[in-house]
Amino acid sequence: MKHTLIRTSAFALGVASIALFGLSAQAAMVPAGATLADNQTFTMRVLSEFDAIDPQLSETVDAAGVERDLFEGLFNQDADGNLVPGVALSYDVSDDKTVYTFHLRPEAMWSDGHPVTAADFEYAWKRLADPATGSPYQWYVTIMGLKNGDAVTAGDMPLDDLGVKAIDDHTLQVTLEQPTPYFTKTTVNASTFPVPKWVIDEFGDDWTLPEHIVGNGAYVLTEHVPNERLVRERNPKYWDDANTVITKTTSLIINDENVALARWKAGEVDRTEVPTGQFPTLKAEYPDSAMSAPRLCTYYYWYNEGPTGPEALKDVRVRQALSYALDRNVITDQILQGGQFPAYTFTPAATAGFTPPSVPFGEMTQDERDAKAKELMAAAGFGPDHPLTFNLNYNTSEAHKQIATVVAQMWKTKLGVDATLVNMEGQTYFSELRNGNFDVGRSGWCGDYNEASTFLDLVRTDSGQNDGKYSNAEVDALMAEAKTMTDPNPNYEKVEQIIAEDMPIIPVYHYATSFMIDPGLAQSWPLGNVEQNWYSKDLYRLAK
Amino acid sequence: MINFVIRRIGIAIPTLLILIAISFFLMHAAPGGPFNSERGVPPEVLANLNAKYGLDKPLIVQLWNYIWDIVTKFDFGPSMIFKTRTVNDIIAQGFPVTFTYGIWSFLVAVVVGVSLGVAAAVNHNSWLDYLAVGVSIGAQVLPNFVLAPILVLVFTLGLHWLPGGGWNGGQWPYPVMPVIALSTSFMASIARITRSSMLEVLHSNFIRTARAKGLPANTVIWKHAFKPSLLPVISYLAPAFVGMITGSVVVDVYFSTGGMGQMFVNSATSRDYSTMMGITILYGVLTIVFNMLADILYAWIDPKIRL
Numbered sequence: 001m002k003h004t005l006i007r008t009s010a011f012a013l014g015v016a017s018i019a020l021f022g023l024s025a026q027a028a029m030v031p032a033g034a035t036l037a038d039n040q041t042f043t044m045r046v047l048s049e050f051d052a053i054d055p056q057l058s059e060t061v062d063a064a065g066v067e068r069d070l071f072e073g074l075f076n077q078d079a080d081g082n083l084v085p086g087v088a089l090s091y092d093v094s095d096d097k098t099v100y101t102f103h104l105r106p107e108a109m110w111s112d113g114h115p116v117t118a119a120d121f122e123y124a125w126k127r128l129a130d131p132a133t134g135s136p137y138q139w140y141v142t143i144m145g146l147k148n149g150d151a152v153t154a155g156d157m158p159l160d161d162l163g164v165k166a167i168d169d170h171t172l173q174v175t176l177e178q179p180t181p182y183f184t185k186t187t188v189n190a191s192t193f194p195v196p197k198w199v200i201d202e203f204g205d206d207w208t209l210p211e212h213i214v215g216n217g218a219y220v221l222t223e224h225v226p227n228e229r230l231v232r233e234r235n236p237k238y239w240d241d242a243n244t245v246i247t248k249t250t251s252l253i254i255n256d257e258n259v260a261l262a263r264w265k266a267g268e269v270d271r272t273e274v275p276t277g278q279f280p281t282l283k284a285e286y287p288d289s290a291m292s293a294p295r296l297c298t299y300y301y302w303y304n305e306g307p308t309g310p311e312a313l314k315d316v317r318v319r320q321a322l323s324y325a326l327d328r329n330v331i332t333d334q335i336l337q338g339g340q341f342p343a344y345t346f347t348p349a350a351t352a353g354f355t356p357p358s359v360p361f362g363e364m365t366q367d368e369r370d371a372k373a374k375e376l377m378a379a380a381g382f383g384p385d386h387p388l389t390f391n392l393n394y395n396t397s398e399a400h401k402q403i404a405t406v407v408a409q410m411w412k413t414k415l416g417v418d419a420t421l422v423n424m425e426g427q428t429y430f431s432e433l434r435n436g437n438f439d440v441g442r443s444g445w446c447g448d449y450n451e452a453s454t455f456l457d458l459v460r461t462d463s464g465q466n467d468g469k470y471s472n473a474e475v476d477a478l479m480a481e482a483k484t485m486t487d488p489n490p491n492y493e494k495v496e497q498i499i500a501e502d503m504p505i506i507p508v509y510h511y512a513t514s515f516m517i518d519p520g521l522a523q524s525w526p527l528g529n530v531e532q533n534w535y536s537k538d539l540y541r542l543a544k
Numbered sequence: 545m546i547n548f549v550i551r552r553i554g555i556a557i558p559t560l561l562i563l564i565a566i567s568f569f570l571m572h573a574a575p576g577g578p579f580n581s582e583r584g585v586p587p588e589v590l591a592n593l594n595a596k597y598g599l600d601k602p603l604i605v606q607l608w609n610y611i612w613d614i615v616t617k618f619d620f621g622p623s624m625i626f627k628t629r630t631v632n633d634i635i636a637q638g639f640p641v642t643f644t645y646g647i648w649s650f651l652v653a654v655v656v657g658v659s660l661g662v663a664a665a666v667n668h669n670s671w672l673d674y675l676a677v678g679v680s681i682g683a684q685v686l687p688n689f690v691l692a693p694i695l696v697l698v699f700t701l702g703l704h705w706l707p708g709g710g711w712n713g714g715q716w717p718y719p720v721m722p723v724i725a726l727s728t729s730f731m732a733s734i735a736r737i738t739r740s741s742m743l744e745v746l747h748s749n750f751i752r753t754a755r756a757k758g759l760p761a762n763t764v765i766w767k768h769a770f771k772p773s774l775l776p777v778i779s780y781l782a783p784a785f786v787g788m789i790t791g792s793v794v795v796d797v798y799f800s801t802g803g804m805g806q807m808f809v810n811s812a813t814s815r816d817y818s819t820m821m822g823i824t825i826l827y828g829v830l831t832i833v834f835n836m837l838a839d840i841l842y843a844w845i846d847p848k849i850r851l
């Protein structure tokens with residue numbers, strides 16, 4: 001089966017841009033009749049220093065944002081999150097759907113003039129899997145489904161047994177453990193980007209310093225002052241440089257979101273996040289700048305159903321009652337106020353190609369849920385004379401605290417439940433969560449790729465992120481079967497229905513990203529990309 | 545005097561070693577670790593990470609290796625959070641920033657604080673005294689986490705005179721607001737200590753004698769009263785100096801300077817063991833050295849101390 005990816009944006013643009021710019025086509029889709037500003041720089045705020053600017057060593061969202069500018073993987077995403085060609089122009093899939101053969105763009109070049117080859121990808125993917133690299137994203141080769149991924153990452157098999165191989169300079173062959181329907185989507189993750197072996201061999205960890213780094217992305221790193229700023233400028237050797245608009249992107253590290261907002265107001269940054277609860281005010285004051293869009297993330301609470309969890313929470317009636325009594329609209333509309341969505345399923349509605357099913361408790365009114373919750377709690381043997389008590393754990397954050405306070409109050413008022421708030425600093429909290437030292441614990445999950453299994457795999461018995469130790473053989477079987485199905489959606493729907501019945505988690509809300517952006521840049525920001533995988537090369541600034 | 549200095553150095557070295565050992569064990573006693581992220585990593589990946597950073601070895605071996613690398617190679621190890629950077633890199637990048645705004649803050653605090661204190665004491669119970677006391681009390685009760693946003697509000701958003709943050713290599717005018725925010729409360733303390741000390745000295749017998757001899761007021765103040773009145777100020781200045789050159793979380797966070805204060809706190813919360821240890825040792829050395837210098841200075845000013 002042969003797949004050829006046509007870059008829809010570039011195609012559409014090619015037509016549009018002839019009218020706009022004569023022979024100069026724009027990769028960024030500048031609307032017809034619009035005038036670009038003279039200043040095509042972009043300055044944005046990031047929360048904290050990047051953990052690394054090395055695709056295989058970093059794990060933060062902010063670092064991935066920089067790496068998407070400096071490196072390019074097999075595929076990129078467009079403004080709506082669809083795959084568009086990056087270094088790969090097309091690919092073939094074997095009949096059993098376990099072997100992918102990618103045909104790479106011959107004109108792709110590193111910033112030092114070396115051609116980008118299939119061997120660069122093979123090296124990068126093996127580097128990701130290599131235990132000696134110490135990548136915090138090493139597990140991603142398993143998510144991708146690469147053959148022998150588990151054994152290689154555990155050090156039980158040599159790196160050469162990993163399912164990736166350069167056939168020739170422009171042909172990369174990937175072998176999967178089993179058919180993985182979402183495999184190509186995983187290749188937009190920064191950890192799969194190629195890296196220049198010859199530069200890493202020469203400079204070691206220092207290869208990412210501005211004076212050494214070599215990339216194959218649309219930009220090159222020109223300045224990096226840790227904890228203060230990181231600047232990247234156009235890479236003239238990038239294959240599509242002629243169609244790129246933004247000349248320079250600067251990330252300023254500003255820890256405090258209110259300080260960042262003040263600096264946005266002062267015109268020092270073009271983009272910054274909106275502090276919790278301030279979106280309505282800012283939207284009223286700056287309607288052209290305050291933006292909100294759905295994200296591929298869910299905020300939820302785990303029930304500890306493991307051996308260390310309280311017996312009461314192993315009763316499905318209690319788990320259902322606590323979930324029903326939680327009025328999600330209060331949290332999204334009165335606390336967060338940033339365009340978040342109440343959650344009744346684990347998978348967000350924003351997930352590509354999958355519409356979460358209507359689950360019975362999501363169809364009820366809040367009054368009906370409250371009444372049902374009281375009924376369930378009474379049936380489980382809890383009431384005013386015998387109140388349910390447990391700890392509600394969360395990691396330090398003003399927003400988590402606000403939500404937990406309101407949730408505990410709802411449970412107290414509606415069900416007479418005494419939930420004690422237990423706040424822990426992040427590293428302690430996540431350690432305690434992993435070790436099962438909690439009763440009900442806050443969690444959040446953002447998809448690694450845009451497909452429902454990135455969420456639903458968490459409730460598999462063998463999932464490393466199944467902190468609640470939930471176990472349901474039917475869920476495990478459905479999720480295992482989904483891996484080999486052409487259309488796994490029916491299985492995902494069944495799993496969502498089981499979750500709504502078994503209630504291993506309390507889905508609270510689906511995230512939205514809300515931010516302030518310079519009005520000139522607002523139009524080009526990819527609001528439709530729910531993973532918020534944006535690329536400087538696709539942005540442009542309109543004249544005021 | 546030499547014996548005094550040798551004795552102080554003799555105490556400083558074991559103090560530092562004890563500091564390293566206590567910090568090391570306390571740090572590892574805290575729950576969680578550098579790789580406990582919200583997402584979590586599978587056990588085999590965690591094992592690989594622990595092996596890479598030597599965290600799979602017994603604690604005492606880790607401590608020994610750590611001290612050995614420092615003593616033999618002056619190597620404080622790799623950061624466990626900033627994967628491609630060493631602790632030496634982090635300190636080399638952050639400390640000059642902190643040191644720069646710290647030195648400026650120190651100079652501003654000392655010059656303004658001592659001047660205010662002396663002016664208030666010499667003009668005791670005059671409007672100048674009340675003004676100086678008012679200013680210093682006001683400055684002292686205004687914490688820098690309140691002062692910093694006020695400065696941004698006034699000078700960045702209101703008057704558009706100063707950038708709201710950033711360091712830009714320490715070029716003018718980027719350090720202005722960090723220096724004001726950091727120096728203000730120190731300045732207030734110095735002013736109050738100087739004032740009360742100066743008042744005490746001005747009422748002492750030897751000053752009365754100097755005045756009785758008919759010496760001019762300026763000579764009495766600057767030649768006879770000023771030096772002894774600085775004694776309590778000096779004992780305050782040593783920790784204050786270390787406090788200023790090692791940075792401030794508030795200043796770093798509000799003004800995005802890239803300084804050490806923010807790194808120190810971040811390393812603690814993210815369990816970046818090596819970075820936390822490196823900065824702790826740096827702060828420890830600075831505190832010990834400057835306290836020692838203060839003691840020596842104190843002994844030089846007041847020979848009774850050497851006894």
